[in-house]
Amino acid sequence: MLLEFRVRNYRTFKDEVVFSMIASNYDKSERESENVRYDDKFKLRILKSAAIFGANASGKSKFVEALSFVRWFALNSFQSLKNGDPIQVNQHLLSKETSKKPSGFELVFLQDDTIYRYGFEVDTVRVVKEWLWKRENRKEVMIFNRDGEEVNAHPALFKIFRNEFFKPLIRSNCLLLSSAAQANDVNVEKIMQWFRKLRILSGIDSSFQEKMTVSNSMNPEVKKKILQFLISADIGIVNFNIKNLSLDKTDDFDPTIEPSGFVKVNSLPSVLEGVTTTHLKFDEKNGSAEEIEFSMINDESGGTRKFFSLAYPIVEALADGNTLVVDELDSGLHPNLTEKIVELFNSIGNVTGAQLIFNTHGSNILSSKLLRRDQVWFIEKDLFGAAKLYSLSDIQVRKNDRFEKEYLEGRYGAIPYLAEMSDFFGKHSR
Numbered sequence: 009m010l011l012e013f014r015v016r017n018y019r020t021f022k023d024e025v026v027f028s029m030i031a032s033n034y035d036k037s038e039r040e041s042e043n044v045r046y047d048d049k050f051k052l053r054i055l056k057s058a059a060i061f062g063a064n065a066s067g068k069s070k071f072v073e074a075l076s077f078v079r080w081f082a083l084n085s086f087q088s089l090k091n092g093d094p095i096q097v098n099q100h101l102l103s104k105e106t107s108k109k110p111s112g113f114e115l116v117f118l119q120d121d122t123i124y125r126y127g128f129e130v131d132t133v134r135v136v137k138e139w140l141w142k143r144e145n146r147k148e149v150m151i152f153n154r155d156g157e158e159v160n161a162h163p164a165l166f167k168i169f170r171n172e173f174f175k176p177l178i179r180s181n182c183l184l185l186s187s188a189a190q191a192n193d194v195n196v197e198k199i200m201q202w203f204r205k206l207r208i209l210s211g212i213d214s215s216f217q218e219k220m221t222v223s224n225s226m227n228p229e230v231k232k233k234i235l236q237f238l239i240s241a242d243i244g245i246v247n248f249n250i251k252n253l254s255l256d257k258t259d260d261f262d263p264t265i266e267p268s269g270f271v272k273v274n275s276l277p278s279v280l281e282g283v284t285t286t287h288l289k290f291d292e293k294n295g296s297a298e299e300i301e302f303s304m305i306n307d308e309s310g311g312t313r314k315f316f317s318l319a320y321p322i323v324e325a326l327a328d329g330n331t332l333v334v335d336e337l338d339s340g341l342h343p344n345l346t347e348k349i350v351e352l353f354n355s356i357g358n359v360t361g362a363q364l365i366f367n368t369h370g371s372n373i374l375s376s377k378l379l380r381r382d383q384v385w386f387i388e389k390d391l392f393g394a395a396k397l398y399s400l401s402d403i404q405v406r407k408n409d410r411f412e413k414e415y416l417e418g419r420y421g422a423i424p425y426l427a428e429m430s431d432f433f434g435k436h437s438r
Contacts, residue, residue, distance in 0.1 A: 009045070009054050009361050010206075010331045011123070012116040015074040017109055020067040022100040022394035024112065027071070029055045029363065032382040032401045043354045043380055045361045049121055050143075055383055057353045060367040060397075061374075061415065062387035062422045067395030068367035071387060072335040076208045078113045081130070083203050086186035091179050094132050102393040110136045117331075119202045123148075126185065126199060134180040140199070151195055154184050168193045205328065207321050211336030211366075214317040215278065221320035222279040225250055233327070234319045241348055243312050246299070247286035280305040280313060314340045322349060329360030337366035338373075347376050354378050374412035381405065386422035 009029070016024035031044045031053035044053045062068045077097065089095070100106045114127030125148070128138040138154040142165070152161040152169065159178075161169040168174050168191050177187040188196040209217055225231040225248075238245045283304035288297045302308060304316065318334070325332040338346045350373065353364040367387075373379065384400035400411070403420060414420065 009118045009329070009363055010115070010365070011052070011054065011118060012114075013075060014112070014114040014127070015071070016112045017100050017106045018074045018077070018111040018113070019070040019098050019100065020389065020393070020395040021070065021074065021397075022103055022106050022392075023396070025071075025395070025397035027058075027385065027397060028399075029058060029365075031055050031380070035380045035382055035401065038380045039354065039378075042356055043383065045358075047118065050118075050123060052118075054118070054361065054363075055380075056358055056362065057350055057364040057379070058366075058383045058385060059350075059373060059379060060365075060385045060387060061369075061371070062367070064369075066389055066422060067387045067397075069335050070395070071397065072208065072333055072367060074113065075333060078115065079203050079206055079208060081128075082126075082183060082185055083200065084186070085182045086177070086179075086190050089179075089181050091181070093181055095130055095134075095181050097130055097132060099131070100394065117202055119198055122198075124199060124202075128183060135183060138184050140185065140196075142195070152184060159184065165195055166193070205330040206333070207325065207330060208333045209318075209321060209335065211314075211334050211339045214314055217321050218313075218317040219279050220324075221317055222250060222283060224320045224324075230320070230323070233323045237319050237323055238316065241315060241345060243315065243345075244287050245285045245312070246288060248304070248316075249284050249286075251282050251284060278305065280316075283316075310340050311342055311345065315345055318349070322352065325362040325364070326352060326358060326360065327362075329362050331363040331365065334364070334366040336368070338368045338370040343370055343372045346370060347373060347378060350376075350378050371412045371415055374415055375410070384411070386420055388422040 011029055013027045014024055015021050036053075040053075043056055045056055046053055060068050060071065081095075081097075085095075097111050099109065099111050108131075110129040110131040112127070112129045114125065116123065116125045118124075121144070123143040125141040125143075126139070129136040135154070136156065138152075140151040140153075141148050142151055143149070149165065150160070150162055151165045152159060154160075157180075159169060163170070166188075168188055171191075174187070174191050177190060178184060179187070185196055185199060189200045221234065225234055231248075235245075235247065238248070281304075285302045285304055285308060286299050287302055289300040290297045304313060308316075321332055324330065337349070346368070350364065352358065353362060374384065380401075382399055382401040385397060386400070387395050387397050389395050400420065405411070405414075415422075
């Protein structure tokens with residue numbers, strides 16, 4: 009489970025922002041059993057979901073891209089970058105203070121009853137710093153700490169560093185974590201497993217998740233779970249089938265081939281052409297019903313297609329206890345379907361500790377009573393174009409306040425400033 013993410017000097021983020029999935033202490037009476045997973049070993053209360061709000065171009069998607077960049081760089085920097093290749097990181101360019109400084113990232117997460125803290129600083133040329141710590145009890149122990157060319161490694165927890173064959177694998181533009189994974193280091197492999205399970209999806213271009221859902225539906229047991237998910241949404245589908253699907257469209261695909269972690273629009277052929285859905289056709293006179301087949305790509309709505317494409321990533325996360333991050337979750341979805349997805353994660357039935365993190369423009373979720381104050385986050389830019397991130401729990405509000413109304417009124421910030429638009433015609437008619 010993700011516990012914390014820090015990022016600084018990356019795209020719209022100048023100063024360090026901290027995103028936390030640790031539940032606040034004053035909200036213990038608010039949906040505690042549904043929305044919070046308690047870890048008995050570390051005495052932690054971990055949130056199962058979080059929503060990020062903000063105006064257009066405020067930095068919501070850039071926050072997701074930052075997390076996606078960390079995932080891509082950890083999994084792929086050794087294999088994808090040759091010696092001397094530039095690192096595709098983007099510093100905050102609107103300040104002379106930061107445009108030439110390294111970008112910084114740090115993740116804290118829980119994996120196999122161990123808390124890991126991993127981070128790095130990087131510019132377009134080299135990895136400036138990198139660190140990995142683990143905590144199995146009260147004390148945090150260093151696995152390795154890298155500062156430029158110097159590496160301080162734990163003799164027992166990072167034994168591979170002492171092997172001569174490993175030294176040539178270390179490159180200035182490659183993470184030590186990624187290099188050690190190629191050498192099958194045991195401790196590092198646990199970290200890589202967590203990164204592989206971290207799903208980061210675009211809510212606008214659904215091609216990757218379409219492929220995930222269709223490909224995995226070839227497994228009867230998985231298809232059964234996906235069908236249950238669709239039926240529970242009450243969108244009229246009683247069954248679905250995969251037809252005429254060529255093998256090249258079912259090959260395993262990893263979106264981490266793109267540095268941003270997102271699949272480019274139209275980079276994949278649509279696999280929904282091979283999907284048919286089954287609905288019931290009713291005879292009002294005698295009360296009978298018969299099945300009728302729809303084409304997913306031609307007959308179903310855009311919202312239904314998106315809901316279907318998200319089905320496997322959601323089912324997978326809930327089954328395996330993964331962290332699922334979706335950029336623009338509500339794009340193309342009816343608000344009730346968005347709430348349905350959030351409710352699945354914020355549920356007593358979510359026993360695996362699966363997490364959903366998403367950004368949205370849909371303020372209706374604030375009045376749904378599905379989110380606690382510590383699950384609501386805002387991003388807004390200052391006058392100099394730098395974004396800040398803060399939680400509703402950081403603001404003096406009461407739990408019975410009308411959050412959606414007050415957010416739209418601008419009391420929490422993170423909404424467009426539209427005062428000048430009223431002068432549009434006046435300015436252009438002079």
